[in-house]
Amino acid sequence: MRKLKKRWIASGIIIFCLVVFLPALTAIEPAMSQDAAVEGAAVEGAAATGNPETSLEQAVEAPGDGVYFADVLVRSQPVFQVGSLDDLSASQRAAIITRRIASLLERTDGDVEVTASSPDGRSLVTIQANNRVLLTVTEQDAQDFGLPLETLAEEWAQRIDQSLEKPPVVIDVGQRLNATIRQFGRNVITSIPALIGVLIVILVTWLFARIVRYAAFSWAQRTEGDHSSEILIGRLGYGGVWILGSVIALGVWGIDFATMLGALGLTSVAIGFSLKDVLSNYISGVILLAARPFHIGDQVVINGYEGTISQVQLRTTTINTYDGRMIYIPNQEVFQASITNNTVASYLRSSVIVGIDYAADIVEARQVIIRAISQLENVQQSPPPDVLVQELAPSTVNLEVRFWVDSHRAGFLSTTSVVAQRVKEALQANNIEMPTEIYTLFLKDIPEEMKSKNGAENGSANQQGTLTEV
Template sequence: MLFEQSRPTIRTHLVFCVWVLICLLCSVGVLSAQDETPTAEEVAAEVTGAETDDSAKDVQIADEVQVEPVNSDEKIEKRLTEIMRATGWFTDPEVKVDRGVAFLSGTVDTKAHREWAEATAIKTSDVVAVVNRLSVAEPPLWNFAPAIASLKQLGREATGVLPLVIVGIAVTVLFYMLAIAGARMTRWLSRNRIDSALLRQVVGNVVGVLIFIIGIYIALRVSGLTRLAVTVLGGTGLVGLALGFAFRDIAENYLASILLSLNHPFRVGDLIEVEGAKGFVRKVTTRGTVLNTLEGNQIQMPNSTVYKGKIINYTATPLSRQDFAIGIGFEDSIAEAQEIVMEVLTEHVGVVSDPAPIAIVESLGSATVNLRVYYWFDQTSHSPLKVSSSVIRLVKQRLTDAEITMPDEARELVFPQGVPVQLMERSSNENEGSLAGLGAVNGTLNGRAKNKQETKPAREPETSVGEGDLKPEQDDVLRATEDDETVDDEANLIA
């Protein structure tokens, strides 16, 4: 945010503000200088005391015509010629006077100086009329004199406003520091009244921005730019409205982050699912929500999508229910199978007794009776994947030990009453051989059955090497992704 940046960023912002202020002051100074710089016509008017007019005629009338002139024509010619040469504005000036009528000829640099010469001649004593034959010199195509003059004028104006600029910069820097201090003080005072870190940050930034805007206004007023200061304050609302339309998505995500920090739909470390994305909450910033999936990948979702979407929080409550299906044979006892399953669930360390687990008959398949088993476990201390693996493994082993079949309805056919065998009549030798063969087969089968009854199956452990300690994967996922540098760029807004 504006007042939570590092020191190099603060210096960059400060230099940028100073540069903008200097440009504004210089531009306004140049404009005022151009408005106040008198034109050549005005200079001529001040010198001669006469008003200039673009439609001035070559012949002017004297204010008073004396009947008996005091000065001779030669004196008037000499005096006017000396005046025109002294100015340096004329090239080869020539003045002829005949009975008080002055004829001006030659070349002059500007039109204003031409009119000035005419006005000066008519004001000369004993001159009754002026015939202005002065021609204005054509300006060169590459004339840098006006540009140089403008630069000099700009330099003089800039030098004149330099003290005001220095004072304005000092005021700006002072209020920038006050804005930072005010923002920090506001966050510190609201730490016990506002629980949301993001809301405290927003309130502090608002206070800091207001202080800084006031400082800019005072700096402009001190610099003599009152009109510009009023324009800045008046345009603040318009600029905010324009930025709101331009950065609508960014503003929407920012507001959504504030609402998320206030409503607390989840916390850091919770396993949530939003719009098909499932993972542990790592951080919520002003731009988006960062999730770490069970595969160790990172998902960054816009806060607006999270706030408006359907959020499934798997760790909002400590207890969670799992289920799995079992298919037993038609000839097996359903009640016995249910009892065995309930014994496994009651003895398992990861299954809680309240709410109690249940094992119900779900459906009748083509070759099996399908049972559905439900149980509850504490997900804050146990992993759903590991507990499910352990429970299913133990149930399968107990059912096998109890000689309850779990046939595959797709590949196995069960004959509960056995398969009838009919012996064909043969010769005595063949019958004796067949009976001997059947006796051998029966002996082998009886031996295997006897060995099976004598060999007791090993009891399955409650946890295996593959399942580990049944602890949840939250710590493993967060530890595996703790080196992600992109997550640490911005402060976390939720706890």
């Protein structure tokens, strides 16, 4: 339940980022190229007519958007509204004036002087700042707002002049925040159809990915019969469906996947370096699941950790140790390490060392031991148990009892313990001694006082200066 909740939260964060940031990122390049084209047309028109705004307006050809008046923005704040002209909608005209004022603010560090002047013989007034034309007030504007032409021009010039004055930091931050929130709200409203489409694609992708994973699990169970293969095939299919669904969702949102990859190309190297270890673990996990040096339930030794494989994921391998601990080993370390698989075979050979007296018959001892352990249920008879002389120790003849048992640790340890107990009981029942180590100590130049004391206490002091201790 927790994993499902985390996945939904992550999906929500991704969708939110797509809604907020991706439209702005994909709009940067088209907006820059459009501004450049409009400005170029304005320069050519200015050379021909001497009126930059008229030329710029003529360079922009777009159908009317049904908006009668649009806001002119200065520092993201509306200053006044303008109406449409014959060949230019209100929104287009306001956008042109807003860009001119923004360009003026970027290129001017000092004070800006805004003036309104009327060319001779023309029924219009131009508003300029530092000898740069910002907009033209026409008779149509005067009719729209019900004011004389000169009065309207002076009012707009005064508003622009006031808005160009740098406000206090607190007010500036508040204005920018307010404008950002308003723009975000407009973006959300206009993006609702695309957002609904993206949500539908994500839902369909989620359902289809679950179906593919279930089908992959079922197919792997029928063909492979191995849980690790189910994990590999299921997760690869699940991830592939999500990648395809993400590309479709981006297309529904209006984002060109190739363009987005190009925008991310500059950061791909840094991302690759930062995620090198993570990607290496995932790739190693895929190789381990494909090569299968071990399976879930196998008892292995990896990098000094010994236990049972409980889970093989794309990033880590989980081992349950015999003392109850759970070890998560990155797949990159598992891939590079030497792996000892104790249960790859059904049986393992175990051995017990037992020492008998030098006076005992070795052949008889071997027969007694083999007869005793051959009767045990968990000792394999093929290959049969064997007894070898392992060492001629100072006090005993050491015999190595070899036998094959179940390779799983619990059975291995319990059977080895039972064999050792049965060997001891069989040797004792047949009067074959298993002496302990005997040490002989020779003491030379013992003082007379110590000899007398030893003789009095033990009654058997060695007059030659030799003591034997068993």
